[in-house]
Amino acid sequence: MGLSDIVERIRAAERAAGRPQGSVTLIAVSKVQPLDRVEAVLAAGHRLFGENKVQEAEGKWPALIAKYPGTSVHLIGPLQTNKAKAAVGLFDAIHSLDREKLARKLADLAQTRGSCPDLFVQVNTGAEPQKAGVMPEAADEFIAAARAMDLPLVGLMCIPPVDDAPGAHFAMLRNLAERNGLAGLSMGMSDDFEEAVAAGATHVRVGSAIFGARDYG
């Protein structure tokens, strides 16, 4: 457990998969974690974090980014259209683009600002009714529509169903990305990031294995 262990395990997984050292980017998922744990990881030199709620991120990151230059935060949770403006002002990447209305809103904001965070399209690889993400069979069309809006798509993201073995979901995401010419694959969490690296992940999102369990109490 801890940042350096996770970094070592990612490097080992890259070696085992015959992938270049450093080809996988670690997003330290800091949602809900107490500030002292987050600052300890910043003090250790890590500069890329993930949050799943706009409001929570707005409350803590502007001050931390000022204090630790070079820090980036990625949004990995669902984005409501009415929070899109705040999100593009804070995050360097958004991993949860999953519907046309949000795409149109982001395209409008990009036009006004002259810039847009990197975007990952979230795919609901398990076709779970309660989960965000475009359905796998709708992904090609959605990606084409987002590209037609000139949005900076960099990859795909998935959160496999908790009760499934993740391998088939990682493979499906990779396949969808390859046939759409997208290089980024945001997949793998604390319990399965090594398998995700073996399956081609470019971004792993690891929270509790770095920071310890989240206390929602």
Ligand SMILES: *Cc1c(COP(=O)(O)O)cnc(C)c1O
């Ligand atoms: C919380 C979260 C993670 C990190 O989960 P851990 O199991 O703590 O590593 C990764 N991705 C998303 C989208 C999350 O919401």
